[in-house]
Amino acid sequence: MKGPMPNTKPKNFETSLEELERIVRELEQGELTLEKSLELFEQGVKLSRECQERLTQAERRIEILMRDNQGRATVRPFDREGELSDDDEADSQ
Numbered sequence: 001m002k003g004p005m006p007n008t009k010p011k012n013f014e015t016s017l018e019e020l021e022r023i024v025r026e027l028e029q030g031e032l033t034l035e036k037s038l039e040l041f042e043q044g045v046k047l048s049r050e051c052q053e054r055l056t057q058a059e060r061r062i063e064i065l066m067r068d069n070q071g072r073a074t075v076r077p078f079d080r081e082g083e084l085s086d087d088d089e090a091d092s093q
Contacts, residue, residue: 013054020047 023044027037068074 013051016047016051020044
């Protein structure tokens with residue numbers, strides 16, 4: 001069994017998500033004591049909240065970047081499939 005998780009805050013979203021996935025795997029194995037399970041669950045909830053906050057901050061930054069000249073948010077659908085089909089047509093010719 002692994003030692004306690006350090007109390008240092010993960011550096012970025014990806015690190016937080018990896019740690020959260022590790023905690024979920026440990027909890028799913030069901031081989032932990034109740035106290036250890038509760039400790040990991042608390043850490044997982046904290047990490048989940050941190051990840052959600054990072055996603056919310058990223059969304060806000062994107063909204064700011066997408067504002068028009070009058071400061072109104074502009075929303076455009078992300079059409080990645082349309083971009084790919086245009087590139088595929090050019091490659092096939």
